[in-house]
Amino acid sequence: MTDAAHVRLDLPPGYRVGEWVLKEPIGTGSWGVVHAAESAEDGAEAAVKLLPTHLLPPGQRASMEQLVRREVRFSLETDHPHVVRTREVLTVRDPERPELDGATALVMDRAARSLQDALTERADDGPAPLPDAPRILAGVGAGLAHIHQRGWVHGDLKPGNVLLAPDGEVWLGDFGLTVELDGTHAYVPPLGSLDHVPPEWWSDREGGRSVVRPTADIWAFGVLAHQVLTGGLHPFPGSTPRARALAAQAYARGTAELRLENGVPEGWRALIADCLRPDHASRAALDAGELAARARALEAPGAGRPGAGRARPEGRGRRLRVVAAAAGVPLVAVGVTAGLLLADDGPDAASGGGAAASRPASPSPSVPGAIPAASDVPRKLRPVLTSAARRCAEEEVTPAFLAAMLKAESGFDADARRPATDEYGIAMWTPSVFKSWAQDGDKDGDKSYMSPPDAIAAMSNFVCWLDQQYKKKGMRENLPALMAAGYRTSSRTVIETGGVPERVRPHVERVERYLREYSG
Structure with missing residues (x-):
């Protein structure tokens, strides 16, 4: 579906589909727009998702129609307290709005x-x-x-x-x-x-x-x-x-x-x-x-705590209707398609994919390389460091190691700047280089090298990659030192040198000293 189709389906409050009066939009996704809705008959609340089946190109339309038929049949056959109820399936008929005429509307119970x-x-x-x-x-x-x-x-x-x-x-x-x-x-x-x-x-x-x-x-x-x-x-x-x-x-x-x-x-x-x-x-x-x-x-x-074992409320019996509507006038039947109460975020989203899945975790003594409670690592950074370290499967990339890197790079100063070398922020990123490592290489303009969580996450991505490159070359001794050196130079420089280059040895020694402190 094109962005223009999205916009054209974003209807003003008050538009009526069958008995349902649309209210504010509550979500958009790759397939449609979801509106809160209220019944004009009894005031019941619902969610109505509008799907522009008629605006899709022929190739996509065939696949979508198959999904439509499948979901209608699923809705007819499934009635369970833990499966959301589809109340109605409507086809919108509104010749005065050709961009909407023929759209599919799903009416479902509305979740909080x-x-x-x-x-x-x-x-x-x-x-x-x-x-x-x-x-x-x-x-x-x-x-x-x-x-x-x-x-x-x-x-x-x-x-x-x-x-x-x-x-x-x-x-x-x-x-x-x-x-x-x-x-x-x-x-x-x-x-x-x-x-x-x-x-x-x-x-x-x-x-x-x-x-x-x-x-x-x-x-x-x-x-x-x-x-x-x-x-x-x-x-x-x-x-x-x-x-x-x-x-x-x-x-x-x-x-x-x-x-x-x-x-x-x-x-x-x-x-x-x-x-x-x-x-x-x-x-x-x-x-x-x-x-x-x-x-x-x-x-x-x-089971004895409040809310557990809650019974199914009355009035949730099956009442699926497959009809069509134009401003409340029933017409011809049609089906449904992908998406329910809340608009999907597309196939790549994981519903918050990066947002919730990479949520900062508080350090715990049982986490390998956890940061000691008595250390000088700022408390607000500790869950960020723990979460960033978890992004990497290499055992050498720990919260303590990342903390040692930050201490050596900036002394935990989120506003640190070295304009002469074009390095900024708590992890001393060069802006152009940061873009290559933020979000695993995805050029995400919303990420900032001056934001400590973003800068630390990108640092973890980069040193994890360095660790893997060294191991591929058989370099498995003193990997924290090699990662610190690669961060200051490059993986190629470290590999060609066969170890820590002399010009960054003082910096690497500081990282090693801080790592010993944070690992004790």
């Missing part, structure tokens, strides 16, 4: 927020679980088990597609990639959230489509559970969905270990590890029914 929103709101709390985390995960597991038992696979399970109702209910949402199994598997377009799909998703293709199995949802539940129990931390390092997906693939190949956050409780840790087994065959030992049962059992210790 998504699970991604909840994670984002707690961004500053470090790696602490969300309130009611066990209850939320038990609800997700129950909804997933129901879908699988009826022969469907969700296909895009992530925090942005788990919805939290005003009364605390947990709903699975956004069934645009949900597919019915044909035997043991099915095929979907090569979409999905890159850091929530299993490693085999990248290679298991046929005719341009990805093979999807129930074990894909099992994997995604493992990723999601880790995020819910750690305040947003992804179980695989990386500052972008692509980087985290590559780390998951390295784990699946056996070249990297699965490193779960230390604060994850033991029972959940075991379940997450089973969900994140590296290949489809080993993951198949855990089906969604057993997953849901284990999640319910893990919820039990907190």
